[in-house]
Amino acid sequence: MNSKADVIAMSTERAPYPQAKSRWFGSVKRERLRLVFAFYSPDGNEIAMPIASMSAYLKRDFPWVDVINEPILILRDENKYSPENYAKLIEEHDADVIAFSVMSPHWYPMEPYFAELKARLPDLPIVIGGYQAMLSQQQTIENPNVDYICTGDGEYAIGNVVQHLKGTKDGPADGLWEKLSDGEVYETEAHQIGDLAALPFPDYDVFAKADGFKDVNSSIFGPKGKLVLPVMTGRGCPYRCTYCCNTPILEGWKTKKTFLRKYDPQDMVDELIRLRDKYGVGYFEFWDELFLSNLKFVRAFFELYKEQIRLPFSINSRVEVMNEEFCKSAAEAGCHTIWFGIESGDEEYRAKMLGRKMTNEQVIAAAENCKKAGINRLTFNIVGAPLETADNMRATLALNKTIAPEHFFFFPYIPLRGTPLYNIAKEEGLLLENKKNMHYLSAANDRQFTLNMKECPELLNAEEYDQICREMLAFQEANNRLTYSDEETGETNPVTVEDKSFSLSEEPQEPQEPQESRAPETTGESEVSVSEVAAASVQEYTPAPAQPADVPMPPPQAKPSLLQSVKGFFLS
Ligand code: B12
Numbered sequence: 001m002n003s004k005a006d007v008i009a010m011s012t013e014r015a016p017y018p019q020a021k022s023r024w025f026g027s028v029k030r031e032r033l034r035l036v037f038a039f040y041s042p043d044g045n046e047i048a049m050p051i052a053s054m055s056a057y058l059k060r061d062f063p064w065v066d067v068i069n070e071p072i073l074i075l076r077d078e079n080k081y082s083p084e085n086y087a088k089l090i091e092e093h094d095a096d097v098i099a100f101s102v103m104s105p106h107w108y109p110m111e112p113y114f115a116e117l118k119a120r121l122p123d124l125p126i127v128i129g130g131y132q133a134m135l136s137q138q139q140t141i142e143n144p145n146v147d148y149i150c151t152g153d154g155e156y157a158i159g160n161v162v163q164h165l166k167g168t169k170d171g172p173a174d175g176l177w178e179k180l181s182d183g184e185v186y187e188t189e190a191h192q193i194g195d196l197a198a199l200p201f202p203d204y205d206v207f208a209k210a211d212g213f214k215d216v217n218s219s220i221f222g223p224k225g226k227l228v229l230p231v232m233t234g235r236g237c238p239y240r241c242t243y244c245c246n247t248p249i250l251e252g253w254k255t256k257k258t259f260l261r262k263y264d265p266q267d268m269v270d271e272l273i274r275l276r277d278k279y280g281v282g283y284f285e286f287w288d289e290l291f292l293s294n295l296k297f298v299r300a301f302f303e304l305y306k307e308q309i310r311l312p313f314s315i316n317s318r319v320e321v322m323n324e325e326f327c328k329s330a331a332e333a334g335c336h337t338i339w340f341g342i343e344s345g346d347e348e349y350r351a352k353m354l355g356r357k358m359t360n361e362q363v364i365a366a367a368e369n370c371k372k373a374g375i376n377r378l379t380f381n382i383v384g385a386p387l388e389t390a391d392n393m394r395a396t397l398a399l400n401k402t403i404a405p406e407h408f409f410f411f412p413y414i415p416l417r418g419t420p421l422y423n424i425a426k427e428e429g430l431l432l433e434n435k436k437n438m439h440y441l442s443a444a445n446d447r448q449f450t451l452n453m454k455e456c457p458e459l460l461n462a463e464e465y466d467q468i469c470r471e472m473l474a475f476q477e478a479n480n481r482l483t484y485s486d487e488e489t490g491e492t493n494p495v496t497v498e499d500k501s502f503s504l505s506e507e508p509q510e511p512q513e514p515q516e517s518r519a520p521e522t523t524g525e526s527e528v529s530v531s532e533v534a535a536a537s538v539q540e541y542t543p544a545p546a547q548p549a550d551v552p553m554p555p556p557q558a559k560p561s562l563l564q565s566v567k568g569f570f571l572s
């Protein structure tokens, strides 16, 4: 039990653990321990992979733990999920520990929940894991209501928590930081799990409701009327986009070759068959951050999937790998939609500020390859990132209009601590003082077009930002047209996606005709080397840079800020 943790966790020399100062060691006396998992869902999604994975691990190795899932589903019922009522709900569960999975943008909205829980249930330890705890460790542990934080992978760590609370394993809960009774913090090193085969496949039962999955909102983009189940074939991405948390995680990964992890293709397919048959799945949504991170896996997987699963699916990809061959084999396997990031339509801004080196030509060619293969395209775009100009934003809209993806998405930039772009924004004094009102949903979904950065009026003022966002919204409404063919009836129906966005109807806009895509410019390549394309992107990234490597350097004496030099660069 737990043997892999010792191999994978980075054990180091550490100070002796002052067990007598632990408030929680051995605090659970009853036979069965009740653990509640929780996460915050402002977009209505009710499945979280970290919880599914930790739940499976606990159920396999610690059968004396009762695992309960109680997410904060504020879109379902604002009153039921108010901090006060949520604390009452947890009290009814008679829990021994509550474990939250927290993304950084959710930290501020979640703090009142921790306060209410501590006030009502002072003997309930609160454990925080997820990107917030991994990348903002001090901020997280300093919250007076937080007792433990998990600064890395959580499966073995949560196993250690339950043993620690029961007092069955001496020493600290390895993989976590613990706040001791005198306020000191005892730290152990983060776990990095490099071998997915050592873990059980995620547990979905923990999300089921009284009527199974009928009433569970399990997908963001998938078609309604079918059970859309999110799944992952692996973890990790080889790229290092400057705004993404994959970058600092990859940077801190100690054995780099274990970062890109995939399940064995046949094991994965067997698991999908099991899920399909157990839950009546009608569509799989692959949530891997980069589906094609391992070419060998993808080839084998598509072959098996085509033969054995026969269900439509969607994946996340990068335009660099979406050549004709890839799109064709994806389509043959049943790929319905590929989601990919364009992020900015301005090549230079995208390369220099966002760390994405692809050309617009590549973007257009990839989109065309998908279209030719009969795959829907869903694009992700960021607006309001540091030092973005109004023209950059317009270029993003223009490029999307050229492609006319079946679904166009735009998100307000969120500064994420630990990422290179966050560091730039901080150094340039662009971070907002009050981060509590950040907008982080799809810009249209949020219905607020307010910058998450301080305004740089010479580059992009608040009014222009709002106006261009509205133009983007009008394009979405006129353009978005995902379709889904129902095999049973043979009908092709427009998909009603679950994303509740695109309906800001106070100010009706002139619908715009989607433009036809430009003629394809295929790469002609027969093979994609993911590591090669990723390496090209990697070269561009310098960890925590003071400034991006290839932004023109000012003369040494009169060193203006990056903001000044970039302003000069973009405005010239
Ligand atoms: C799948 C995914 C989604 C899905 C599902 C989200 C969900 N409900 O879980 C969708 C598409 C819905 C989504 C949406 C969003 N996402 Co998202 N998403 C991802 C993605 C690609 C994979 C996450 C995943 O499930 N991994 C597999 C699991 C098993 O691994 P894990 O998350 O790392 O969890 C491990 C550890 O973190 C730890 N752990 C996690 N929680 C806990 C809790 C405890 C108690 C413990 C002990 C340990 C622990 O243990 C886990 C297992 O080892 C990541 C990218 C990435 N590189 O990870 C982004 C990512 C998590 N998303 C991100 C963001 C910002 C969002 C949005 C806010 C974007 C937006 N603007 O709307 C929304 C918010 C959604 C919501 N419900 O509120 C950021 C989070 C950054 C941050 N610092 O918090 C990431 C990292 C991408 C990025 N830009 O950098 N997302």
Ligand code: SF4
Binding pocket: 237, 238, 239, 240, 241, 244, 245, 246, 247, 289, 290, 318, 341
């Ligand atoms: S491609 Fe970029 S944005 Fe996507 S997961 Fe990888 S590093 Fe993050």
